[in-house]
Amino acid sequence: MFKGSIVALVTPMTENGDVDYSSLQDLVEFHIKSGTDAIVAVGTTGESATLPMEEHIHVVRKTVEYAAGRIKVISGSGANSTDEAIELSQASAEVGADGLLSVVPYYNKPQQRGMIAHFEKVADACELPLLLYNVPGRTVADMLPETTAVLARHPNIVGIKDATGDLERLEALKRVLPGDFILLSGDDPSGCEFMLRGGHGVISVTANVVPSMMAQLCKAALSGSREQAEQIDTPLQALHHALFIEPNPVMPKWALYRMGLIPSPVLRLPMVEPELDSQNTIEAVLHDIGVIS
Template identity: 65%
Template sequence: MFKGSYVALVTPMLPNGEIDKVSLQDLVEWHIASGTHGIVAVGTTGESATLPMDEHIDVVGQIVDYAQGKVPVIAGSGANSTDEAILLSKEMAQFKIDGFLSVVPYYNKPQQRGMIAHFEAIAEATDLPTMLYNVPGRTVADMLTETVAVLAKHPNIVGLKDATGDLKRFDEAKQMLDSDFLLFSGDDATGCEFMCRGGDGVISVSANVAPSHMSKMCEQALAGDTQQAILTDAEIAQLHHLLFIEPNPVMPKWALYKMGMIRDAFLRLPMVLPELSSQKQIEESLFKLGMVK
């Protein structure tokens, strides 16, 4: 179903805060040309937390139009209100999307039974496949592997994006879940090892800036060429660190702006531009990698 390098796509914006649809189309076409295997639209990196629902839905629709069916598009549908997540899912199902990515509810810290009820309700709302997303560093609540195993029994719940960075969790999941349940890494620093251990793909922030590297690494890992995958990943290992020295998506937006891929690095408040020291670090790395002159 879903395999390889999926970019957690940024949502470019103009200095007045409007969505920059010109840059958005350029990004989608660049990713397709660069070998990115799929796009996650309006997830955390796409600033889902600060896009009103109508804008969220519109951006997903635009990305589907720009992709023209050339790569799968997975729509971020997470919310800490189950009713809101269901409404969002139903509205976006009108587009030719290929599935949903739904994050563990944030702030309200649901129990494991609450997570099960939440995700089962979302999965029942449409016929499209849903991937679960566990990122306790942002949500505080941590979805246990036992909980994932219960949810995996639902026919519309097909996979997990694990952003814990804990590879023991991956090994645990491989033992507890059926082989056809998809396991994607959401942590770029450990994504290569995740893939080499048998992961199905990555949903990557680094892929925003280095799409060809990420797609190549995933293809090598999926083909069993572990040594080459490690070498490919090592070329951009510094990016995996630098893109997170400030809260995501601050740094990937700044990097894309300096690369000339988006027209402005504007972020919705409460996110702001990176500190000058952070700007300098990422710019020096981009220069060394030949991504800026």
């Protein structure tokens, strides 16, 4: 259903901070031509935290429109309010999304039982396939494998994006989850090994910048070709890391700007453009891998 190279797409913006829909359309075309398997619209990398709900859903709507059935679109529909997550999920279904990515509620620090109650209520309210998203580095709360296993019993909950970067966590998930439950990495540096150990793909920040290489990497890893996958991934490790030297999506937007794929690196406050040292670092990496001259 959802596997391979799935881009966590940036939301391009104009100099005054409005969503740049023309550039968004160009990015969708870029990914379709580059072999990306699916798009996550308005996830963390798409600045979901600073897009009001109406605008959030409009970006999903336009992404679906631009994709025109040629690539699956997964809507970032998580929230730390269960009612808001339900509203986002239902609205995403109405505008044609193929699936949902719903993050563990942030700031609230819910108990494991609270996570179960939250996600079951969201999944009950919308028939789209739902991917759980565990990213304790941002949410503080960590959804344990045993909790994921309970949620996997729900027919609408089909997989998880695990952004812990812990390969032992993958092994723990595999022990308690059914074989058809989708396991996606949310950590680019360990994504290759995650797939070689039985994961089904990566929801990738790096794919914003080098979608063709990430698509090739995922195909090699998912086919079990360790040597080929590592040959692709090894030179990408510097990029994986450089894209996170400042909080996401600061660096991928700067990289796309320097590559000429978006006309502006503008982010919504409180995020701002990267420091000069960070700009120099990412540009050196982009030069080394041959995407800027």
